[in-house]
Amino acid sequence: MNAPLLCCRGLEAGYGTSRVLFGLDFDIRAGEVVALLGRNGMGKSTTIRTIVGGLRPQRGEIVFEGRPIHAERADAIARLGVAIVPEGRQCFPNLTVHEHLVAFAARRNGVAEPWTPARLYALFPRLAERADHLGNQLSGGEQQMLAIARALSTNPRLLILDEATEGLAPVIREEIWRCLALLKAQGQTTLVVDKYVERLMALADRNLILERGRITWQGSSAELDARRELWGRYLGV
Numbered sequence: 001m002n003a004p005l006l007c008c009r010g011l012e013a014g015y016g017t018s019r020v021l022f023g024l025d026f027d028i029r030a031g032e033v034v035a036l037l038g039r040n041g042m043g044k045s046t047t048i049r050t051i052v053g054g055l056r057p058q059r060g061e062i063v064f065e066g067r068p069i070h071a072e073r074a075d076a077i078a079r080l081g082v083a084i085v086p087e088g089r090q091c092f093p094n095l096t097v098h099e100h101l102v103a104f105a106a107r108r109n110g111v112a113e114p115w116t117p118a119r120l121y122a123l124f125p126r127l128a129e130r131a132d133h134l135g136n137q138l139s140g141g142e143q144q145m146l147a148i149a150r151a152l153s154t155n156p157r158l159l160i161l162d163e164a165t166e167g168l169a170p171v172i173r174e175e176i177w178r179c180l181a182l183l184k185a186q187g188q189t190t191l192v193v194d195k196y197v198e199r200l201m202a203l204a205d206r207n208l209i210l211e212r213g214r215i216t217w218q219g220s221s222a223e224l225d226a227r228r229e230l231w232g233r234y235l236g237v
């Protein structure tokens with residue numbers, strides 16, 4: 001059996017003296033889509049921040065493709081092939097759409113079909129129409145598509161999305177879900193955090209529920225679908 005792409009072992013992290021994560025153990029295998037679920041403030045973004053090197057873990061280890069990364073800087077982790085679509089999108093106001101898609105582009109060994117701007121525009125035709133617009137001239141939905149396209153332009157081995165459909169109109173949300181399903185069909189390994197449990201279940205192979213910094217349940221989407229009591233208890237839906 002292949003080693004997992006990402007392994008987190010005994011991960012503890014927090015801010016200053018306050019602890020937020022209390023020993024997370026989980027793996028993500030190549031080609032898998034894993035959903036990280038839990039109510040507000042349970043530590044989902046903190047988990048993501050710790051994986052991508054924005055926050056140094058207090059204990060535990062993170063191994064990516066067999067290499068420990070928990071002491072690496074964020075830029076080094078990004079170069080290894082971990083891309084994040086952060087909460088709040090964070091597009092550059094004074095770069096054009098096209099500049100976003102070429103500025104961060106990275107070649108990667110073993111990627112059969114790299115994400116060229118042409119391929120990204122085919123995935124998000126709206127971005128093609130806006131290619132010369134600046135980041136601050138885009139709607140919220142367009143900014144979100146751009147944030148995803150920019151992350152893909154690095155040809156990531158692991159794509160991480162934090163609340164990618166937050167605050168978007170339903171039709172735009174659906175476009176994001178359609179895109180994530182397409183990426184999954186192409187084998188993109190993905191860790192996703194979102195509020196829409198039904199849509200996440202349809203997408204994810206495996207689900208982790210985070211409750212006050214601990215993983216209290218994990219299982220397949222079929223198992224989560226059958227355990228509706230978990231939804232009320234841990235997900236607030």
Ligand SMILES: Nc1ncnc2c1ncn2[C@@H]1O[C@H](COP(=O)(O)OP(=O)(O)O)[C@@H](O)[C@H]1O
Pocket residue numbers: 015020038039040041042043044045046047
């Ligand atoms: N930058 C920060 N400084 C201090 N505390 C933070 C910071 N970011 C988040 N927290 C706290 O960490 C806990 C987990 O937050 P977070 O990981 O953002 O949760 P989630 O993404 O699941 O909503 C919360 O209690 C939150 O108040």
Ligand SMILES: [Mg+2]
Pocket residue numbers: 044045046087162163
């Ligand atoms: Mg969050």
